[in-house]
Amino acid sequence: MNFKNNIWKLYAYRILQNLVPAYVIERLFWEQRGMTIQLVVYTEIIYAVTIVLLEIPTGIIADMWSRKKMMVISAILGYFEFLILLFATEFWHFAVVVFLAGVAQSVSSGSENALLYDSLLLCDQEDSFEKYLGRLNIFGFTSAMAAALCGSFLASRYGFELTYWLSFASSCTALVVSFWLAEPTVKSELDEPIAIQEYVRASLSFFKNNQAVCLVVLTGMVTGAAINFIDEFWQLYLSELEIPVIYFGLFSALFMLLRVPGNMLVEVLKNKFSYRSLLLGVTAVFAGGFFYLSIVHDFSSLAAICLIFLVSGVTxxxxxxxxxxxxxxxxxxxxxxxxxxxxxxxxxxxxxGFGFFSSRFNIFGGYGFIAFICGLFFVYFLWAFFSERSNIQDERR
Known part of the structure; x- marks a missing residue:
């Protein structure tokens, strides 16, 4: 079986998973159905708790059972999310939807990357994992950007509900594509399967004994968390700059587009520069960029946001x-x-911390806190850069 075919199937799956025009008017639709801001916060808590509880168990199940089947389950849950939303009128309807979304995210988070890597491994192309993962992200960003632009137009012309029917159709198609994925044979170096209780212990032991891996992964966590606060709150930042709402759709598309070059060029960059240099550079840009956002309150700060998005695509x-x-x-x-x-x-x-400082000193204070966190991590990374104990290997494997 040619497992290389899994690559384009994963591309199609990611496109359909992100082709959700409903997201651009999601809060307005929920408000129309009786969901206040306080009720939305309750659903966000349900989502966060669900992921924290299920992330590791679902990863273990995927390794022991099947990565493909876990992605099929995720697609089925996505199908029911939009089906329920189309007829949701009560808080518990939305609570169920958010719970299903949390389960779906947990089920697919480790399975998709594992399926991609092992498919490449069987084709002796595992060294190109970053390139294909970057392309996978690009397809996701492009699809989400197109959905946002189309969704706002369709919602204004034909009403909110149409965007949910189209999103439901996209989830149905994603479910069909998930059935077409092929389960790659796992090339394990272990003599026999690991018992369930050993998975967590072995994982923690691996991170404990591989400080360089911990440092790289931690860099992804810190920068990923930081960029999340621009993703979620850039509208408020632009509002503070008195930018008209009519331009928000263009800014949303621009911010997604800026992530494309990093994902596209990551294969070239990692062959020209060391892991340490690339990650140190990204961390420095994040620290400096967020600091600029916190102290400069004019249109020049938009350039800092764009720069942060541009370098984030590599991480x-x-x-x-x-x-x-x-x-x-x-x-x-x-x-x-x-x-x-x-x-x-x-x-x-x-x-x-972001919420505390934002409530005390507005959105600029919140970004100042994120700058402080990124700055602390930059200092730690700089120390690790010159530390032999935390030396990051630059070879691909």
Missing amino acids: DPLASGYLHHRIDSSMRATMDSFQSLGLNAVTMLTGL
Whole structure:
């Protein structure tokens, strides 16, 4: 079987998963159905708790059972999410939807990368994992950008509900594509399967004994959490700059477009520069960029936002590739789930500080706190850069 075909199937799956025109008017639709801001916050808590509880167990199940089947389950849950939303009128309807979304995210987070890497491994192209993961992200960003632009137009012309029917159709097609994926044979270096209780222990032991991997993965967590606070709150920042709402759709498309070059060029960059240099440079840009956002309150700060988005495209495929090149296939989804869990944990912890400083000193104070966190991590990374104990290997495998 030619497992290279999994690549274009994963591309199609990612496109359909992100082709959701409903997201651009999601909060307005929920408000129309009776969901206040306070009720939305309750659903966000349900989502976060669901992911924290299920991230590692679902990764273990994927490694022991099947990565493809876990992605099929994720697609089925996505199908029911939009089906329920089309008829949702009560809080518990939306609570169920958010719970299903959390389960779906947990189920697919480690499985997708594991399926991609092992498919390339069977074709002796695992060294190109960063390139293909970057392309996968590009397809996702492009699809989301097109959905946002079309969704706002269709919602204004034909009403909110149409965007949800179109999103439901996209989820149905994604489910069909998930059935076409092929389960790659796992090339494990272990003599026999690991018992369930050993997965977590072995994963923690791996990170404990590989400080360089910890540093790279932690870099992805910190920068991933930081960029999340621009993703979620850039509208408020632009509002503080008194930019008219009519331009928000263009800014949304621009911010997604800026992530494309990093994902596209990551393969070239990692062959020209060391992992240490690339990650140190990204961390420095994040620290400086967020500091600029916090102290400069004019249109020039938009350039800082654009620069942060531009360099952020490199981090995810670079950090994921560094991890996957060094782990056994039998635990690939579990280890990736640890990375995802760590990202969510860092996001929640930094979110507490961001929320506190934003409430006390507005959005600029919140970004000042993120600049402080990124600055601290930059200092730590700089120390690790010259530390032999935390030396990051620059070879691909």
